[in-house]
Every structure is written in C-alpha cells, then in structure tokens.
Amino acid sequence: MCGIAGYIGPHKVNLNNIKSTLNLMDKRGPDNQNYFLDKDKKFFKIFLHSRLSIIDLQNSSNQPFRFKDYSIIFNGEIYNYLELKKELLDKGHKFKTKSDTEVLLKSYIEYGFNCVKKFTGMWSFAIYDKKKNIIFLSRDYFGEKPLFYYYNNNEFIFASEIKFINSLKKINNQPNIKKIKFSLNLGYKSLHYDNETFFKNIYSVEPGHSIIINSQLGLKKINNKKLEKKKIKKNSYDEIVYNTKELIKKSLSLRLRSDVPIAFCLSGGIDSAFLASLAVKEFNQKIKTFSIIDNNKKYNEKKNIDKIIQDLKCENTQIKLKKNKNFLNRLQDLIIQHDSPISTISYYVHSFLSEKISKSGFKVAISGTGADEIFTGYYDHYLYHLSSLSNKKSYDQNLKFWEKNIKKIIRNSILKEPLSFSNKLLYEENISKHVYDSSEKFKKFCKINNKEKFFE
Secondary structure, three states: OOEEEEEEEOOOOOHHHHHHHHHHHHHHOOOEEEEEEEEOOOOEEEEEEEEOOOOOOOHHHOOOEEEOOEEEEEEEEEOOHHHHHHHHHHOOOOOOOOOHHHHHHHHHHHHHHHHHHHOOEEEEEEEEEOOOOEEEEEEOOOOOOOOEEEEOOOOEEEEOOHHHHHHHOOOOOOEOHHHHHHHHHHOHHHOOOOOEOOEOOEEEOOOOEEEEEOOOOOEEEEEOOOOOOOOOOOOOHHHHHHHHHHHHHHHHHHHOOOOOOEEEEOOOOHHHHHHHHHHHHOOOOOOEEEEEEOOOOOOOOHHHHHHHHHHHOOEEEEEEOOOOOOHHHHHHHHHHHHOOOOOOHHHHHHHHHHHHHHHOOOOEEEOOOOHHHHOOOOHHHHHHHHHHOOOOOOHHHHHHHHHHHOHHHOOOOHHHOOHHHHOHHHHHHHHHHHHOOOHHHHHHOOOOOOOOOOOO
16 A cells, blocks of 8 residues: 645645655555645645555656656556556557556546546546646545545645645644544444545545546546446356356456565455465465464354365465453554544454564455455345345245255344345335444443434
8 A cells, every 4th residue: 555645725835744744654655755846826736655666666656656747646556557558558658667657647648537437456546737737536436545635625635544634734623523423323334424534624535436626726526436337148157157257367367466475365265265266276376375363263264274275285374363452552553543433343353464464574465355245245135135036936946045044044133034125114114223233232322412313
C-alpha cells in the first residue's frame, strides 16, 4: 500500500505540516516520499506521496509522477497494465518506465474520465490536469483502497487516512456523534450505510466513484458502477464450473504480476487453499504461506492447513493465537490506524498475520477474502436462493437439500425458517432482527437515546 494526500485551496500549506504529514505516511510507503506544489491565480495545489514499491522498483517510477501538464499520485495496483500499455503503444503513446502508474496516467490522457472503466485492479488516485485546470480523483469499484476528503467550498483536502488530512491542514475536526450513535445502535454492519466517517465534515469517496474538482473548486461526483445489461447465457453445470475456474485462473495470473515476492495467506478453507494450489500447480510458483492457528477447537483448522502444505510442498509459517495481555493496547493501535472502530475481531486476528508477513520481508499477500460473498458462502444466501425458486418445480428438491445438509448446523432461529425469506411480510419483519441481532443489547449500554433505524 502507498499513501497519498493533497490540498487544493487559497492558503499556502506550511512546510512543517507537509513534512509532518509525510512522516505520518511513512508506514504506508517507506520506499520513497516526495511532494510537489503548484499555484494558479486562485489556488495552491499540493500532492504528497509515500511509496511502497511493487511494480518497477526504479526511482523513475517514484511519485508524484509527472508527464507534461499532468501529475499523478496513486495507491494501488492496475493488474491489467501490460494489456493497457500495449493498447496505448498502438495509439502512439511512449513510455519511460515499466510502471502501472505511468500506464494509469497515459490512460487518463487517452480516455479521460472513462479511463477507470478500462482498469482491472484496486486504486485510489488523484490526477492534476493542468491543461484543463482540474483535479480528478477516483476509487476502485469495491473500495479496496481508502480515500477520504474534507470540503468546505473554499478548501478541498484528501488523503488515504483521515489523520493525514488534519496533519496537512488543521481543520479542528470534531467527532461525528450521529455516526457514533448509528454504529453503537446497529453495529459494524451499518458502518458503510453512507459515506460519512466518525469525524464531522470528513467523508469517504464511495467505492466505484470519481470526483472532479474544477478551477473554481466546484465538486462533481461520477458513479462509475453503472453496468451494462447483458443477456445471461444458460450453461450446463460442467460449463459453469469450467468457466469459473478459468476466470479465477485469469484473475490470479494478473495478481501474480509483481517485482517483489508474494506471500499467500492459508486459512485451511476452500478459498485460500484453491488460490495457493493454482499458484503452485497451474503457474509453477514456489510459494510461502502464512496461517493463523486458533487455540479454540471450533476455529482451529490446523489439520486442513497441514494437509494442504503437504500436498503443495510449500513453506508455511504458523502464528498461534494466545491470550494477549496487551489486547486493549493492540486494539487501540488498530483503531488509531483505521481512524475508526474496527468492524470485527477478524481485524485484530489478521493484524498478527500481516505483522508476521511484513517482518518476513513480504510487501504483498494474496488471500481468499471475499469468496463467501461471491460464492454464496453464508447461510442466508441459500435462503435468498430458495426464495427465488418459490414458484418453480425445483423448489422442493432444493428445500430438501437445505434441510438435510444445512439446517441442522444453523443456530440462528430466523435462518432456520426458509419462509422468512420467501414471504415478503415475514422477511421485512425479521431481516433487520437477523442482520442487526445485537442492536437491542447495544442500546442497554448507551446513555444517549438511540432511535436510528437501518430500514426507513
């Protein structure tokens, strides 16, 4: 990960503020740090960057990266940059680096704001187009890379972390009581209900959105997530399995592009094991894997992990979870890092994994996170599926499968009743209880009266 930050406004930013902000950004990118400053008749424009070198380790790819009237700061990776580079070369563009940063900037020059529709990857970036006198910011479709901003019609400040905003220009940011109440009442599942943060007047750029700042400091948002409607081709089960595997192979091959070693997280589950196996068996990679071993037998997957590493003949580092006397201190550190409460205990657990991977000399790690969401790995997913089949012949067959294989291991009473999802009235009555099943408990600990409801 890299760190980015920037200021557009009428006031000159103190050099000490710039230096202190770069110091804060160091943990996101210790390989190189720099900034540039520009000024027109009305506004100062300052870009700061802290680099973690992954693609093209040469100094020529350091940022802010500039080409003629264009400048960019970028956090992330454009996985299909080689394909895009070939396309741009065919259109007459020339390149002085082997970086995806230069490909991103030249894509903007060629395609304008629609360049993001060309990208496969994760990103948050800012481009200063001096010719048009605009700033173009964008965030990837899933919001993998963070991007926050402060805007008051007179100044626009943005950064990878909220603390960078306040460091660059003191804005006297106050806690967002509304967001805190909402979070305490409805829990972590409500955190991304809107783009507000836990600080007043600081917002998150929404996933899949771009922002254009014009010469008068006017702000325009663009939603890049509008998808084209396509006819769905009916395939056989074998075709679906084959196509899915080929898509995952293609996806992994793009993500294996790196000029530094890549580690693999190995949980013992299907998703991470599949990715590690593809890397070894399909792409002939010699991989190093890292695993968390939980003392709780309910979550301990050591047997699975040992079978996988034996099959792949790969190195594996195991981090054993123990009772930690410094639990609260570590939790506090994580909250400070995120500038917000952490969503689940997984963030705490994964911090040990990330720490070990980093100390072992790796800058990049691949994991199976997100597979449950894509491949319907949660109990309620199957109930949604059942509800869609309620008027079809296959309903009874699918219901019997669910009753035989899934129902017996479900503890949530709402998820034991398939009618909760197929009957609209029952669904509306029970879904909030299911999704926010701890909200009534939270309320008992709050002195402030919480009346927030997720469903209006």
